[in-house]
Amino acid sequence: MERKGESRGKTPRAPVTERDSSRSPKRASGLSREVVVSATAVKTANPLAEEFDLSASKSHGQEPLPVSFSSPPLLDGLRESVLQALGQSASPTPIQALSLKHLFSDIPEWRQYLLASETGSGKSIAYLLPMFHHLKKSELALPEPTSSTISSRSQRAVNPRALVLAPTHELSRQLSSFAKALLHNIKLRVLCASRANVKSTPRATFTASKMAAQFTDDADGTLGMPHLGVSRPVDVLVGTPNKLLEMARGRRWDRVKDETDKQLAAELSGSRSETSSKSPEPEMGLQNVEWVIVDEADILFDPDFQESTRTLLADVAAARGQPVPYTPDLLRSSPETSTTSTLTQNTPINYPFNLILTTATIPPSLATYLDVHHPTLTRLASPKLHRLPSTMKTEYEGWTGGNKDADIERRIRKVWAEDSIRSDFNGKRSKILIFCNKGTKVQSLGAFLEGKGIPNVALTKDSGARNFGNNHHLDGFLRTTNYKPKPKSSSLSEDKEPHVMITTSMLSRGLDFSPDVRHVFIADEPRNMVDFLHRAGRSARAGQAGKVVVFGKLKGRGSAKATEMKKKVGALRK
Numbered sequence: 001m002e003r004k005g006e007s008r009g010k011t012p013r014a015p016v017t018e019r020d021s022s023r024s025p026k027r028a029s030g031l032s033r034e035v036v037v038s039a040t041a042v043k044t045a046n047p048l049a050e051e052f053d054l055s056a057s058k059s060h061g062q063e064p065l066p067v068s069f070s071s072p073p074l075l076d077g078l079r080e081s082v083l084q085a086l087g088q089s090a091s092p093t094p095i096q097a098l099s100l101k102h103l104f105s106d107i108p109e110w111r112q113y114l115l116a117s118e119t120g121s122g123k124s125i126a127y128l129l130p131m132f133h134h135l136k137k138s139e140l141a142l143p144e145p146t147s148s149t150i151s152s153r154s155q156r157a158v159n160p161r162a163l164v165l166a167p168t169h170e171l172s173r174q175l176s177s178f179a180k181a182l183l184h185n186i187k188l189r190v191l192c193a194s195r196a197n198v199k200s201t202p203r204a205t206f207t208a209s210k211m212a213a214q215f216t217d218d219a220d221g222t223l224g225m226p227h228l229g230v231s232r233p234v235d236v237l238v239g240t241p242n243k244l245l246e247m248a249r250g251r252r253w254d255r256v257k258d259e260t261d262k263q264l265a266a267e268l269s270g271s272r273s274e275t276s277s278k279s280p281e282p283e284m285g286l287q288n289v290e291w292v293i294v295d296e297a298d299i300l301f302d303p304d305f306q307e308s309t310r311t312l313l314a315d316v317a318a319a320r321g322q323p324v325p326y327t328p329d330l331l332r333s334s335p336e337t338s339t340t341s342t343l344t345q346n347t348p349i350n351y352p353f354n355l356i357l358t359t360a361t362i363p364p365s366l367a368t369y370l371d372v373h374h375p376t377l378t379r380l381a382s383p384k385l386h387r388l389p390s391t392m393k394t395e396y397e398g399w400t401g402g403n404k405d406a407d408i409e410r411r412i413r414k415v416w417a418e419d420s421i422r423s424d425f426n427g428k429r430s431k432i433l434i435f436c437n438k439g440t441k442v443q444s445l446g447a448f449l450e451g452k453g454i455p456n457v458a459l460t461k462d463s464g465a466r467n468f469g470n471n472h473h474l475d476g477f478l479r480t481t482n483y484k485p486k487p488k489s490s491s492l493s494e495d496k497e498p499h500v501m502i503t504t505s506m507l508s509r510g511l512d513f514s515p516d517v518r519h520v521f522i523a524d525e526p527r528n529m530v531d532f533l534h535r536a537g538r539s540a541r542a543g544q545a546g547k548v549v550v551f552g553k554l555k556g557r558g559s560a561k562a563t564e565m566k567k568k569v570g571a572l573r574k
């Protein structure tokens, strides 16, 4: 996951009713916000009350929720694309039904929404559809472009009308690829900023302005090699907050700022400072941005990402002529610093654009952030929020007390032995995703399995394979869209092609893994149950079958941890 430095089947349906928050416990604490949630789950005690904020509310809905992707409210072309992507008989998942009902109406002021639902429940469509719908409608409402407006538009640098923020380059690419699949008919332009994981260097020559003048993008949703040609303006730009900030403020803006700070300090202290600062050149304009989606909001507003995310949001507000109170340095100041700082920090923020936050988990940090800064934000939540997908089975595997890597190998072979007697698998092996806590463990397990004749992809934060600016390192494991050609089928035989991927929580967020990934192994105990839900949620997506296998010491001394874990996991199933 990019911290600081970086940047189909059927989904289970559940009856959805709506409530509001007037009797929510949070109201008692003086907070006012509308909560629109489905009925079934929220009335039960939240099994993870300490980690999640799940507000209860009373019923207020009169209009029934949509049960199909119909037009209206969807534009015809958008409806066609959704059904092409999901299958003609697809119907909205609960969170999509809530989105169809609440996010399509024409309301004059800017909206702020939180879309919260369990992993693999279709949140991407829930936010993409209303955003595309409104972008297209406002485009259609504009006067016909004249030749002069066309030429000025085609000459400008990137000036998107919407930004989609995601925590990793891999997720940015997959999201933009999926977004494209939905845009065949209504012809909006999506671009992924995450061409490469590589950090910018002064020698890098691939700038956003060149991109704007010359870009083409490939089916991966990433920028391809620039070539001369007519460009169309970008409507939606997808990327990590840092990558987008870099485009908005100019390459190396943060380093230049550090150097300027040093220079200032040196001047004040009367010493000399050697710096090489050159003003960064912004490569993207933010003044047209009318929509910002913050995907995986609990991560993008956590302490590691918050500064970049909020700086970018504040930059958009400033570019649109309505600055919001935010100074990144304030976050680092101690509570006893000036009262003004504290006041400014605790001010509700009204951005001059539509803001949608999406998440599968609401940890206390996000709940607090929303309470303080977005008290009037509307929350839309599915009935199964904070639950494991209902199509997911859970199993526990005990360490034998010998070599743990050998225990994992044994379990992999057991999975494949079971696959081999399934007639519907036609002799094919299913895929297994293994989560460890540390990069070193990922590498050592990868080497061990390789030595035992189990080819695998071992991915850590620093893996070289992540530096090529595409998602090929995940080929065979990620779900592909109809839009994107399937990766060339491997010339490797079934037993030589990797069917095992080993990684850390870095890849647990948002990525839509293929239904072939039927098992997730949790080899190391996750940091918390939020982390567990995201790791497990890479399987059993969109109503597909999946199993999470949790490794631990199940018997004798030292088994208390596993017993505790079982209890917590059990609570996620209720």
Ligand SMILES: Nc1ncnc2c1ncn2[C@@H]1O[C@H](COP(=O)(O)OP(=O)(O)OP(=O)(O)O)[C@@H](O)[C@H]1O
Pocket (backbone or CB within 6 Å): 008, 009, 010, 011, 086, 090, 091, 092, 093, 096, 117, 118, 119, 120, 121, 122, 123, 124, 125, 359, 360, 479, 509, 510, 511, 512, 537, 541, 542
């Ligand atoms: N209405 C639907 N019917 C069938 N499949 C759907 C539907 N909506 C979405 N899907 C599929 O479900 C899968 C998961 O969707 P998506 O990645 O948006 O889930 P998510 O809720 O964002 O998950 P996560 O929390 O892990 O990010 C995708 O492959 C998507 O195409």
